Amino acid sequence: MLLMKKSNANFPKTVEGQVFHVGIKRGEMGDLSRAKLLSRWLDADTPIFQRESRRGFLTITGKYKGVPVSIVGIGMGLSMMDFFVREARAVVDGSMIIIRFGTCGTIGKATAGDVVIPEGSFVVTKNYDYPIFENKEIAVQDYEIKTKEQPYNISKVIYGDKEIRGLIQKQLLNSGIPQNQIFQGLNATCDSFYSSQGRLDKNFVDHNKELFKSICTKYPDAESLEMETFMLFYLAKCSTDAPYRFQRKANNEQRNSIRAAATAVVISNRKTNEFVDPDRLDDLVKIVGEAVLKVLLEIELDEVHFEDDECVWNSKI
Structure with missing residues (x-):
């Protein structure tokens, strides 16, 4: 059993900083076999992080032609997309x-x-x-x-x-x-x-x-x-x-x-x-x-x- 941080019940995380359902943490940002297939194009000369969560999300993060990207197999359905987008947003800073x-x-x-x-x-x-x-x-x-x-x-x-x-x-x-x-x-x-x-x-x-x-x-x-x-x-x-x-814009534009x-x-x-x-x-x-x-x-x-x-x-x- 993983212990959960108590600081934020809206986005519960493990003690390692992983969001609960998707199982990723900062920077680790379908069909699981399809995600693995697409990962073949990631740069071989940089680290590739791969994590499969308890809830079936597969996250593969590396670089494509020098640009950090994540390939995520989320499974099917509205709720799985909701889990993914909200929890990925919670551990990624800046635009996505x-x-x-x-x-x-x-x-x-x-x-x-x-x-x-x-x-x-x-x-x-x-x-x-x-x-x-x-x-x-x-x-x-x-x-x-x-x-x-x-x-x-x-x-x-x-x-x-x-x-x-x-x-x-x-x-x-x-x-x-x-x-x-x-x-x-x-x-x-x-x-x-x-x-x-x-x-x-x-x-x-x-x-x-x-x-x-x-x-x-x-x-x-x-x-x-x-x-x-x-x-x-x-x-x-x-x-x-x-x-x-x-990095808020100078004019504080939403x-x-x-x-x-x-x-x-x-x-x-x-x-x-x-x-x-x-x-x-x-x-x-x-x-x-x-x-x-x-x-x-x-x-x-x-x-x-x-x-x-x-x-x-x-x-x-």
């Missing part, structure tokens, strides 16, 4: 760029094997107040007429960073991905892999047969379906300038400390049920993953240099 790279399904113009760069994201959540009736069809129709409630809630759009999105597209084109296989549009982040992504399951009453129609009616340019991007974009918009405590974008390889076309070939997927993960790393080289961040021993970059290897 976070790019979500993963896989997705599509209900738009893209198809399996294409790449999506979402302009913005909205969240699709189950309406847990929506009743489950014994006489389902008649009762549900009557309920919707009376209350005008729907079984799923679809939020407003939160937009990602436009500059980073453009750099991702540029690097994808430079890496050989054809223009006609790169799609923008909107992302639907869903609170379930099953019900709120329109998967039909006879074992449960999900009321999701018309879900894709509802999504596309509200957002005709909806392109991708997955489970993380909205939370990333939302938290980036909510981020404060608190981490700039070492600003977000996190800039966020996303890109994903389409593994399935949910309209046609086509799936990407596994070998093609492996190739795309390598190509798109390296393109994302190159994007990180193109944007300057406000640097904060630590003199204390708490930062792993100051530790003796």
